[in-house]
Amino acid sequence: MSVKITYSPSYTIVPTYECFNQCSYCNFRVQPGTDNWLSLDQAKTILHQLDSIEILILSGEVHPQSQRRSAWLQRIYALCHLALQKGFLPHTNAGPLSFEEMETLKQVNVSMGLMLEQLSPRLLKNIHRNSPSKHPAVRLQQLHWAGKLKIPFTTGLLLGIGETETDWEETLTAISTIHKQYGHIQEVILQPHQPGKRQQSPGSPCDDQMLLQAVKIARNLLPQDIAIQIPPNLVKTTDMILACLDAGAMDLGGIGPIDEVNPNYLHHSLKTLTTLLETYGYRLQPRLPIYPQYDNWLPHPLKKRVQSWRTRLNLEITS
Ligand SMILES: O=c1nc2n(C[C@H](O)[C@H](O)[C@H](O)CO)c3cc(O)ccc3cc-2c(=O)[nH]1
Ligand SMILES: C[C@H]1O[C@@H](n2cnc3c(N)ncnc32)[C@H](O)[C@@H]1O
Numbered sequence: 001m002s003v004k005i006t007y008s009p010s011y012t013i014v015p016t017y018e019c020f021n022q023c024s025y026c027n028f029r030v031q032p033g034t035d036n037w038l039s040l041d042q043a044k045t046i047l048h049q050l051d052s053i054e055i056l057i058l059s060g061e062v063h064p065q066s067q068r069r070s071a072w073l074q075r076i077y078a079l080c081h082l083a084l085q086k087g088f089l090p091h092t093n094a095g096p097l098s099f100e101e102m103e104t105l106k107q108v109n110v111s112m113g114l115m116l117e118q119l120s121p122r123l124l125k126n127i128h129r130n131s132p133s134k135h136p137a138v139r140l141q142q143l144h145w146a147g148k149l150k151i152p153f154t155t156g157l158l159l160g161i162g163e164t165e166t167d168w169e170e171t172l173t174a175i176s177t178i179h180k181q182y183g184h185i186q187e188v189i190l191q192p193h194q195p196g197k198r199q200q201s202p203g204s205p206c207d208d209q210m211l212l213q214a215v216k217i218a219r220n221l222l223p224q225d226i227a228i229q230i231p232p233n234l235v236k237t238t239d240m241i242l243a244c245l246d247a248g249a250m251d252l253g254g255i256g257p258i259d260e261v262n263p264n265y266l267h268h269s270l271k272t273l274t275t276l277l278e279t280y281g282y283r284l285q286p287r288l289p290i291y292p293q294y295d296n297w298l299p300h301p302l303k304k305r306v307q308s309w310r311t312r313l314n315l316e317i318t319s
């Protein structure tokens, strides 16, 4: 029997690129007030033409004390609601939220996410010196709140931003500890930092060997029920994708037409990935943005939608 590797057929919708943080590696953000937020009409046009399952709502951040914060959250809510109406399954990563904001978005998301990145406070002195929402305590608290609210959650590490292997171990151990308390972490993304054309300072890329080493450490430290995800478009060689799978990564994340975070790195086609994996004894299969063990945590209307997608996917896979 071949080993199953999953990916999520996904499309990324960006409510706004504006962000009050300035992470030095970011290729996504624009200055607050300089872009038009995505309107519901624009979103309708986009959704109309898609054949994905997941809609990843990925946003730049409006300051928590800004007068525009509630309009921003309402827009995100409305976009998720629209995606649900059109039959898609939303997953939001809009940076840190208040407890009430998170509770509100739970009603219209099948899962949510936030990268822990790295817990080390050292990074606040350089790459995160102008990014209040990258404070490790703020991000750890998000993981606790998501657990309390029973939100299936995706988090991860950003690799190659000036941290050490000991920092990885600390961050992974923190994720394990929180998961043991609430049981809500469905997957951990190991995200190799790759420089793009728009970022403030070039930074050095996370090389493939470093990623492989991180996969090995993560598989050893994380509980078995947490999946390890790697982004195939950010790994330089297909040999290294395979090496990461051999080391215990079992998911390739969202695959769609554009990687909004790293637009300079194209995804391989699904056909290429499927054939590559097949050749080496793996089976690439689509999955939903919520892992099955969490279906019972969903508000009733969302649970019904998820279950009908599961039936559809099972029929496709077995036919
Ligand atoms: O669901 C998520 N997808 C993340 N993605 C995935 C991505 O946005 C899309 O799902 C696919 O690339 C779609 O094509 C990232 C991609 C990158 O290149 C760099 C960082 C991320 C981070 C996240 C993330 O935190 N959550
Ligand atoms: C959505 C997530 O994307 C990650 N992120 C932001 N910029 C980059 C980059 N250049 N390379 C890889 N990951 C990045 C951050 O960790 C953020 O939380």
Ligand code: SF4
Pocket: 019, 020, 021, 022, 023, 026, 027, 028, 029, 059, 060, 061, 095, 131, 133
């Ligand atoms: S990585 Fe996220 S928080 Fe940092 S500047 Fe970019 S959009 Fe803002």
